[in-house]
Amino acid sequence: MHYLDNAATSWPKPEAVYTTLDQSFRSLFSPKRGTSKASRLGANQLQEARNAVASLCNIANPERISFTNGCTHALNLAIQAFPWQTGDAVVMSAVEHHALSRPIRKIAQEKGVEFYVVPYTDAVPFNLAEYENLLKTRPNIKLVATTHASNVIGSVLPVEQIGKLAHQYGKLYLLDAAQSAGVLPVDVQRFHIDMLALPGHKSLYGPPGIGALYVGENAHLNTFMEGGTGGDSGKHEMHPTPPDGFEVGTIPLPQILALAEGIKWVQETGLSKIHQHETKLLAQLIAGLQEIPEVTIYGHTDVSRKTPVVSFNLLNHTPKSVGETLFDDYGIALRAGFHCAPMAHEAIGSIHRGGTVRASIGAFTQPDDVDALIKALKSVLSQSLAAL
Ligand SMILES: Cc1ncc(COP(=O)(O)O)c(C=O)c1O
Structure with a gap:
């Protein structure tokens, strides 16, 4: 084939990804919860996996990274748990994947949030002048959310300028790096990113069913799903910040560790x-x-x-x-x-x-x-x- x-x-994945997935599935259990040696080892490895994502994307604080079950999950979390008020607005590009555009259409319908789409031409896939004009004239914009590159035609958007302008006008920036992580540099600091959604199974060479969301200190999300996190177990209320606030239920540690191997392979190669x-x-x-x-x-x-x-x-x-x-x-x-x-x-x-x-x-x-x-x-x- x-x-x-x-x-x-x-496809295929580096060999170490397959072996890590297999071995950790056989030997590690009850991450963030158990008292066994294997659980404690798992906790250390989980931390190393967070560090791997942080080093790949130049994230200063790995504790702001939550593992999700994919990039779609990460984008839904960032968009749907954003503290929207009726009349707020969001900007996106004209080439978005459903994983980003459908949650935006949903909050538009259910929460009365407006959305603006920045015009596309083949030569200029994201019109920065029109974008800046929106930022200048629509004070209700709270969030700018774009993909890094189109999953249909591969065109790379000018994310550094998009993030810079978003911050210049006091907006937060969410980047969907589904098509870029492991292909191009993704630099949270250089691109002025407040939230970053990553997939595990594409160019980071991890397995399916794993991704990550970085939420910077300036972005405050509501919790999206309530349940056990392994931490704060004696309290009735959810822990509201990453990583625990968004890693709810038993996390897929084998997939997380296999993803970390994929990232390691990308960095070593x-x-x-x-x-x-x-x-x-x-x-x-x-x-x-x-x-x-x-x-x-x-x-x-x-x-x-x-x-x-x-x-x-x-x-x-x-x-x-x-x-x-x-x-x-x-x-x-x-x-x-x-x-x-x-x-x-x-x-x-x-x-x-x-x-x-x-x-x-x-x-x-x-x-x-x-x-x-x-x-x-x-x-x-x-x-x-x-x-x-
Ligand atoms: C641009 C873009 N965003 C988001 C996604 C969703 O990623 P995942 O499969 O990890 O949920 C994809 C997958 O094709 C994509 O191409």
Whole structure:
């Protein structure tokens, strides 16, 4: 199989991730609660995992990081537990994933919060002038929430300027790093981030079912789910601050430790080395697609402003039929459709096509995976011509 669906979930994982998941599932129990040696060892390892996330994202205080069951959970927590008042407003980009846009639409409907969407063009995926104008003219804006990079076209948003402007106008900034953590530097201090949502299973090479939310000292969330945390057990009220306030119930320690191994692997391999490898393959992919006149590539093609994600369509073919044929007949795994981001498809003009075919590269992708896709597309086209 040629696996080109790393923007959905990375595959394969570094070997240490598999072994850590297996070994910790067999040997560690009752984290944050038990009195056994294994529980105490688990508590130390949990702390090391928090430190690993903190060091990856330049977070000064690891105690502000709560593990969640994914990036969707982290974003829901940040958005739904935000202390909204009717008439408040939030800003987002035009390419958001459902994980961010649906909670925003929900609070708009249920809490009377307004939302503004910053305009997109292929050349300028996030219009900073229009954004600043919103910040200047709408004093009711409390939060700016954006993805770091589009999961559909890979375009990277100018997050450093977005965060800087948010702070300049007294707003908080929430970053969805689902498509960037492990691909690009994610720096909480440099990007002026108040809340950061991370997935474990994408480019941090962890297992599914784990993610994290960083909540900085200036962001005050309500609790989102009530229950036992292992700390403050004798009190009736929930602990209101991270990490305990948001790690409710028995936490998935094996997944957390496996994620920490994934982060360690990314750091030991070197983010810049991974980025170089992925960008080279991205350039190969774009060049190969550009050789095929029947292919339309969406978004800009400047590899220096893109994560290794490319969306395209094939003339006279639906994305679904291309995606299925590529897997069934050529063993190429990618994704077709809307990728949980219809806003992005409205922005790039592919909504009427039923979305796009998306190919995404990871640290384990090889040049022959990209070659296989280009050859397969040429073959699909020659067969469909022959059938006419
Ligand atoms: C931009 C973006 N945000 C959020 C998510 C949700 O991440 P998770 O699968 O960890 O919940 C995804 C997953 O595809 C994504 O691409």
